[in-house]
Amino acid sequence: MKNWEKYLMGPSKERTQERVGRGITGLSILMIGLLVGIILLFLVGKGSQLFLKDGVSFQEFIFKTVWAPGNEVYGAASMIITSLLVTMVAGLIALPFALAVGVAVTEILPPITKKIIQPIIELLVGIPSVVYGLIGLTVVVPIVRQLVGGTGFGIIAASVVLFLMIMPTITSMIIDAFQAVDQDQRRASAGLGATRWQTITRIVIPAAKGGILTALIFGMARAFGEALAVQMVIGNAAIMPSIQGSAATITSVLTTGMGNTILGTPANDALWSLALILLGMSLVFNLLMHFVTRKEA
Amino acid sequence: MTKAERIDRIATILILLLALAVVGLVITVLGLILIPGISHISWHFLTSSSQSFETGGGIFDQLFNSFYLVVLTLLISVPLALGAAIYLNEYAKQNWFTDSLRLAIEVLSSLPSIVIGLFGYLVFVLKWGLDFSLLAGALVLTILNLPLLTRTSETALSQVPNLQRQAGLGLGMAKWQVILKIVLPAALPGILTGAILSAGRIFGEAAALIYTAGQSTITVNYQDWNPFSPTSFLNPMRPAETLAVHIWKLNTEGLIPDASAVSSGAAAVLVLTILLFNLGARLIGHLISKRLEK
Amino acid sequence: MLEVENLTITYSEHPVLKGIEMAFPDHQITALIGASGSGKSTLLRSLNRMNDGIASVDGHINFHGVDINQPNANVYRIRQAIGMVFQQPTPFPMSIYENVVYGLRLRGEKNRQLLDQRVEESLRQAALWNEVKDRLKSPAQALSGGQQQRLCIARTLATKPEIILLDEPTSALDPISTSQIEATLVDLKQNYTIIIVTHNMQQASRISDWTAYFEQGQLIEFQPTEKLFLNPKEQQTADYLSGKFG
Numbered sequence: 001m002k003n004w005e006k007y008l009m010g011p012s013k014e015r016t017q018e019r020v021g022r023g024i025t026g027l028s029i030l031m032i033g034l035l036v037g038i039i040l041l042f043l044v045g046k047g048s049q050l051f052l053k054d055g056v057s058f059q060e061f062i063f064k065t066v067w068a069p070g071n072e073v074y075g076a077a078s079m080i081i082t083s084l085l086v087t088m089v090a091g092l093i094a095l096p097f098a099l100a101v102g103v104a105v106t107e108i109l110p111p112i113t114k115k116i117i118q119p120i121i122e123l124l125v126g127i128p129s130v131v132y133g134l135i136g137l138t139v140v141v142p143i144v145r146q147l148v149g150g151t152g153f154g155i156i157a158a159s160v161v162l163f164l165m166i167m168p169t170i171t172s173m174i175i176d177a178f179q180a181v182d183q184d185q186r187r188a189s190a191g192l193g194a195t196r197w198q199t200i201t202r203i204v205i206p207a208a209k210g211g212i213l214t215a216l217i218f219g220m221a222r223a224f225g226e227a228l229a230v231q232m233v234i235g236n237a238a239i240m241p242s243i244q245g246s247a248a249t250i251t252s253v254l255t256t257g258m259g260n261t262i263l264g265t266p267a268n269d270a271l272w273s274l275a276l277i278l279l280g281m282s283l284v285f286n287l288l289m290h291f292v293t294r295k296e297a
Numbered sequence: 298m299t300k301a302e303r304i305d306r307i308a309t310i311l312i313l314l315l316a317l318a319v320v321g322l323v324i325t326v327l328g329l330i331l332i333p334g335i336s337h338i339s340w341h342f343l344t345s346s347s348q349s350f351e352t353g354g355g356i357f358d359q360l361f362n363s364f365y366l367v368v369l370t371l372l373i374s375v376p377l378a379l380g381a382a383i384y385l386n387e388y389a390k391q392n393w394f395t396d397s398l399r400l401a402i403e404v405l406s407s408l409p410s411i412v413i414g415l416f417g418y419l420v421f422v423l424k425w426g427l428d429f430s431l432l433a434g435a436l437v438l439t440i441l442n443l444p445l446l447t448r449t450s451e452t453a454l455s456q457v458p459n460l461q462r463q464a465g466l467g468l469g470m471a472k473w474q475v476i477l478k479i480v481l482p483a484a485l486p487g488i489l490t491g492a493i494l495s496a497g498r499i500f501g502e503a504a505a506l507i508y509t510a511g512q513s514t515i516t517v518n519y520q521d522w523n524p525f526s527p528t529s530f531l532n533p534m535r536p537a538e539t540l541a542v543h544i545w546k547l548n549t550e551g552l553i554p555d556a557s558a559v560s561s562g563a564a565a566v567l568v569l570t571i572l573l574f575n576l577g578a579r580l581i582g583h584l585i586s587k588r589l590e591k
Numbered sequence: 592m593l594e595v596e597n598l599t600i601t602y603s604e605h606p607v608l609k610g611i612e613m614a615f616p617d618h619q620i621t622a623l624i625g626a627s628g629s630g631k632s633t634l635l636r637s638l639n640r641m642n643d644g645i646a647s648v649d650g651h652i653n654f655h656g657v658d659i660n661q662p663n664a665n666v667y668r669i670r671q672a673i674g675m676v677f678q679q680p681t682p683f684p685m686s687i688y689e690n691v692v693y694g695l696r697l698r699g700e701k702n703r704q705l706l707d708q709r710v711e712e713s714l715r716q717a718a719l720w721n722e723v724k725d726r727l728k729s730p731a732q733a734l735s736g737g738q739q740q741r742l743c744i745a746r747t748l749a750t751k752p753e754i755i756l757l758d759e760p761t762s763a764l765d766p767i768s769t770s771q772i773e774a775t776l777v778d779l780k781q782n783y784t785i786i787i788v789t790h791n792m793q794q795a796s797r798i799s800d801w802t803a804y805f806e807q808g809q810l811i812e813f814q815p816t817e818k819l820f821l822n823p824k825e826q827q828t829a830d831y832l833s834g835k836f837g
Contacts, residue, residue: 004656008659008664008665014665017474021383021472028377028378029381029389042416042420100319104315104316123568123575126494126574128571129501130501130564133548134544139330171319195302198305232545232549251504272415279408283404460677461681464677467639469670469694
């Protein structure tokens with residue numbers, strides 16, 4: 001006779017396996033969590049050195065427009081403004097184009113168009129940002145030089161490059177948002193005698209509003225954090241932006257500056273403070289997206 | 298025709314014109330970069346080393362470095378992301394701890410690559426003393442790759458029907474065995490597709506690498522298969538300029554006279570490779586799901 | 592062999608079973624019947640702890656006199672001894688042969704001869720052997736729904752459980768497959784104790800020896816099947832059987 005008590009209470013291979021599985025996967029996720037914590041801690045630590053150790057005030061850093069590390073003047077306002085400006089312009093130009101493509105693909109053209117367009121958008125989303133920078137350098141900058149004058153490098157070229165870069169992403173997300181709108185709502189609207197355009201403006205776009213906004217914010221967040229494509233075409237002069245002249249964004253100054261400063265010096269600390277601002281802004285974009293999706297739900 | 302119908306017609310035409318403008322723009326842009334680029338691609342271009350001051354250099358080292366870095370990155374990031382995805386999808390209970398882990402991954406995905414690159418420069422390159430190296434680059438790309446890879450793996454896992462898990466548990470299997478033997482094989486196409494797509498993304502990454510994998514390439518010996526030998530092409534401790542970094546470098550401080558031809562050729566190679574990754578992902582996902590259906 | 596004592600099961604503060612007392616007769620088929628939401632499926636799933644982490648259990652479920660819900664009870668051994676077959680057929684995406692030996696392989700069984708022998712034995716017991724003996728290597732998912740369900744029964748049998756739990760095993764199948772499975776179950780009771788949840792009262796009366804009627808989380812009546820169907824003690828059971836309720 002089997003000793004059931006002992007058998008049913010006893011250890012078995014499965015128990016060990018279970019412990020191993022939980023251990024391995026739990027460790028992976030913990031490592032990722034820890035990593036994020038460490039990244040944030042490091043960036044906050046390094047980014048606050050300028051204010052804590054080097055005696056630059058936070059207000060001065062944010063509001064002053066003169067950036068002259070050689071003279072120990074660290075005003076990042078011109079870069080912050082330029083970053084925001086090129087991001088906004090890129091997003092605002094991209095939005096109508098992306099909406100038009102979205103409407104055309106989901107509401108007007110036959111479904112086969114979507115099958116053709118999807119892989120193309122996928123490819124465009126996947127094109128590395130240096131390639132967009134190269135396009136900017138070889139195509140956009142000369143055109144800007146002809147039309148506006150100056151060297152062609154500057155905020156116009158940067159905005160155009162960012163616009164080209166984020167438009168595929170925004171378009172693809174907007175198409176998804178339109179497709180998520182219930183087909184029955186379109187039929188119901190048409191059944192009440194609405195034209196297609198009336199259905200699009202009164203039913204489809206309002207229903208997809210949250211998705212459209214999320215797409216725009218997502219694209220702008222990408223533009224704000226983009227470094228190399230911008231750095232290649234903006235001219236890299238850390239002064240207030242102007243139509244013709246060179247300018248610099250937070251990311252472009254980080255790209256060019258990090259290799260030219262020595263770790264621990266105020267000039268280097270100032271760059272880490274810029275990185276911290278970049279981090280803060282990406283968290284803000286993230287928060288905005290959360291806010292939009294939560295409001296929708 | 299009523300007013301509403303007239304507006305409808307005009308709006309439709311306007312929308313189509315705008316969409317057409319976008320298509321034209323995309324074709325122009327792709328054409329401007331690909332046509333001169335592709336005409337510059339040759340066997341010589343792909344298989345010879347780059348030049349510092351003269352014309353006629355190729356991109357062989359950079360191309361190899363890019364692929365090698367993708368392999369190294371996937372070796373680190375796939376197991377880690379898969380483990381995390383399994384935990385989140387199979388084991389995690391719904392509580393504040395899980396929520397904060399998910400939030401952490403989301404925060405990670407929103408960090409600009411230059412910020413992650415600078416973190417890598419500070420920690421891996423300087424603090425850990427890895428210097429500019431493939432390993433430092435792979436670690437940084439791992440950080441960049443983890444959120445997307447975790448998300449695609451989790452989606453793939455969550456699409457496996459629950460019945461299959463229950464059947465396994467009902468046989469008295471450990472949950473871990475159910476995951477390894479039943480859930481993972483079923484989720485494989487999705488996981489693989491996600492991994493290849495992420496490979497395409499990291500293949501073109503440059504901002505995170507300029508301060509980690511470095512902006513220069515040393516002469517290496519492609520016959521030396523010992524990864525611990527300093528001049529071996531497999532040595533993960535050597536600095537390695539990738540194709541994307543090469544394009545950036547040529548256009549910011551390049552000294553060769555044919556910089557624009559070389560960089561458009563390199564850009565074309567980059568875009569075509571990513572196209573191959575995309576097609577490969579589709580194909581493999583398709584093939585595996587077809588095989589499983591049989 | 593299997594007894595339930597004063598069992599109360601709660602889903603997020605909401606009790607679905609209240610004070611159940613019953614002893615399942617060995618080597619017999621017991622049918623659990625009742626309307627949806629009566630708690631019969633919950634009871635079945637708690638008998639091999641498939642409700643772990645979902646519901647909280649109060650009271651005792653004793654298997655060979657051992658309370659299976661004790662904190663250090665080995666849930667895997669319990670499920671190996673008390674197997675379960677689900678409503679939908681759940682073949683794994685592999686060959687028929689591999690499906691049957693799945694549980695054995697995981698327990699480390701490598702002896703080819705023993706595996707072969709167990710495959711034949713289990714498939715015969717599940718009345719599937721003659722239909723599949725020539726294509727054991729072909730994928731299980733190519734079988735018909737009824738064959739898949741019998742394969743799942745064979746897969747459970749291969750691990751030699753003592754008790755088999757079945758959760759509406761024929762509700763997704765056509766009448767012919769259903770009658771084949773019913774015949775299989777009647778054969779199996781010589782060697783196994785069988786507990787089946789069913790919506791189909793004819794099925795309960797055709798194959799079970801004992802029937803338990805549940806209503807709103809309570810066990811109303813537990814009798815030999817013939818007695819319960821022909822001469823129910825409780826008015827509620829009579830109402831349910833005559834279609835006045837449920």
